[in-house]
Amino acid sequence: MIVHPESIRTGDRVPHGGETDRDVLDFSANTNPYTPDGVEAVYERALEASRRYPDDDYHDFRTAAAAFVGCEPERVIPTPGGLAAIRLAMECSLEPDDEALIPYPSFGEYAREVRLQGASPRFVPHDELLAVDDGLLEDCQFAVVCTPNNPTGEATDPDALAAFAARCGEAETTLLVDEAFLGFTDLPSAARLEAEHVIVARSLTKLFGLPGLRAGFAVATGERRDALETARRAWSLGTPAARVGAHCLRQDAFVRETRERVERERERMHEALKRRFDVVPSDAPYLLCDVGDRSVDDVIASARENGVAIRDARTFRGIDSHVRVAVKDRERNDGLLAALGVLEADEGYGTDGGDDIDEGTRSE
Structure with missing residues (x-):
C-alpha cells in the first residue's frame, strides 16, 4: 500500500x-x-498448529492485548511488530505531499515511513513537539509522539499528551503515539483517550525479550479502526507470534x-x-x-x-x-x-545483590 x-x-x-x-x-x-515462564511450551504447541493458516480474527490475542492497555478487544489491530503498526497507521492516514510532525532525536523509522508514503517530515525537537503553535499543527496532517522517547528515554506526561491530542483533533491532524517502551513504565496507554484521530502503536517484543518473534498491535477507534482493520494484511500474525504474544501479555x-x-x-x-x-x-x-x-x-x-x-x-x-x-x-x-x-572495584562484578534468575527464562 x-x-x-x-x-x-x-x-x-x-x-x-x-x-x-x-x-x-x-x-x-x-x-x-528475560522472557516469561512457559514461552517455550506455548511456542512448541503453536508450531504444531502452524500446519494450518492462523485464525485471522485473532480473538485471544486481541483480548489479551486489550486487557493489557485498557481498551475493548475490537479496537486492537494485530501487527507483526510495532513498526508494522506504525507503517499501517501512516498508510491509512497520509497522502502524497502531506506533511507530518516528527520529533527529533527519535526513532529514525518515522521519517522513513513518512517519505515512503510520498509525504514530507517536518522535524521538531522532541521536547517542544507538544507545544507547537496551532498554525504549524494545522499545516500537518499527521504527528508522532514517542513515549518514552527513543533514544532520550523520557516519558510524556499523560495529561500533557491528552491536551496535545485534543489540539490535534481540533486541527484535524492524526496523532500516532508510539508506546514501544511504555510497558517498562506504569504509565497509562493513550488507548484510554478513545479519540478517532488517535492511533496507538505497541510492541511486545522489547518488554518480553522476543524481538525476533515480531508481534505487536495498533489501537484505534471508530472509522479509523475500521480502516486499519481493512488495510492490515491477512494473517498478519503467525500462529506462534499470536499465541506466545497472548501468553506474554497476561504475565x-x-x-x-x-x-x-x-x-x-x-x-x-x-x-x-x-x-x-x-x-x-x-x-x-x-x-x-x-x-x-x-x-x-x-x-x-x-x-x-x-x-x-x-x-x-x-x-x-x-x-x-x-x-x-x-x-x-x-x-x-x-x-x-x-x-x-x-x-568501582569495591562494587564487585556479578556479586551478591544481583537479580534473581527465576523472574523468567534467561534469553541467551
Missing part, C-alpha cells in the same frame, strides 16, 4: 541496534534479557518484576556512568550518554574490545557526541560498566 514508487527508489534503510555475535554482550538493542507478575528491576538498575547505572559521561535522565530501559570531548568511535571500539556492543547514537538526527546503552540485569550491567571503565 506504499503510494509513492519514487520514494522507494530514492529511500534508504535506517540503522538500528542489535548484535549478531553471540559472544558479545549486546547493549545496543533495548530488549529484556502480570513478570511485567511488574521487570519494571522494578529496570528502575533499580537504571538508577544504579546512571550513578556509575555519570562518573565519566553526561547521562540523560530516563524512564526507559536505556540511557543516552554524552561522551563529551572523547571520540564516539573510540568509546564504542573500546567497549567492543571488552566484549560489549553499545549503540552509536549519532545515527539519530541531531546527535553528534552520544552513545546509548540498554539496561539489562545486574550481572550483564556490571559487564557493561566494567567495559566502559566506570565500575
Whole structure:
C-alpha cells in the first residue's frame, strides 16, 4: 500500500541496534534479557498448529492485548511488530505531499515511513513537539509522539499528551503515539483517550525479550479502526507470534518484576556512568550518554574490545557526541560498566545483590 514508487527508489534503510555475535554482550538493542515462564511450551504447541493458516480474527490475542492497555478487544489491530503498526497507521492516514510532525532525536523509522508514503517530515525537537503553535499543527496532517522517547528515554506526561491530542483533533491532524517502551513504565496507554484521530502503536517484543518473534498491535477507534482493520494484511500474525504474544501479555507478575528491576538498575547505572559521561535522565530501559570531548568511535571500539556492543547514537538526527546503552540485569550491567571503565572495584562484578534468575527464562 506504499503510494509513492519514487520514494522507494530514492529511500534508504535506517540503522538500528542489535548484535549478531553471540559472544558479545549486546547493549545496543533495548530488549529484556528475560522472557516469561512457559514461552517455550506455548511456542512448541503453536508450531504444531502452524500446519494450518492462523485464525485471522485473532480473538485471544486481541483480548489479551486489550486487557493489557485498557481498551475493548475490537479496537486492537494485530501487527507483526510495532513498526508494522506504525507503517499501517501512516498508510491509512497520509497522502502524497502531506506533511507530518516528527520529533527529533527519535526513532529514525518515522521519517522513513513518512517519505515512503510520498509525504514530507517536518522535524521538531522532541521536547517542544507538544507545544507547537496551532498554525504549524494545522499545516500537518499527521504527528508522532514517542513515549518514552527513543533514544532520550523520557516519558510524556499523560495529561500533557491528552491536551496535545485534543489540539490535534481540533486541527484535524492524526496523532500516532508510539508506546514501544511504555510497558517498562506504569504509565497509562493513550488507548484510554478513545479519540478517532488517535492511533496507538505497541510492541511486545522489547518488554518480553522476543524481538525476533515480531508481534505487536495498533489501537484505534471508530472509522479509523475500521480502516486499519481493512488495510492490515491477512494473517498478519503467525500462529506462534499470536499465541506466545497472548501468553506474554497476561504475565502480570513478570511485567511488574521487570519494571522494578529496570528502575533499580537504571538508577544504579546512571550513578556509575555519570562518573565519566553526561547521562540523560530516563524512564526507559536505556540511557543516552554524552561522551563529551572523547571520540564516539573510540568509546564504542573500546567497549567492543571488552566484549560489549553499545549503540552509536549519532545515527539519530541531531546527535553528534552520544552513545546509548540498554539496561539489562545486574550481572550483564556490571559487564557493561566494567567495559566502559566506570565500575568501582569495591562494587564487585556479578556479586551478591544481583537479580534473581527465576523472574523468567534467561534469553541467551
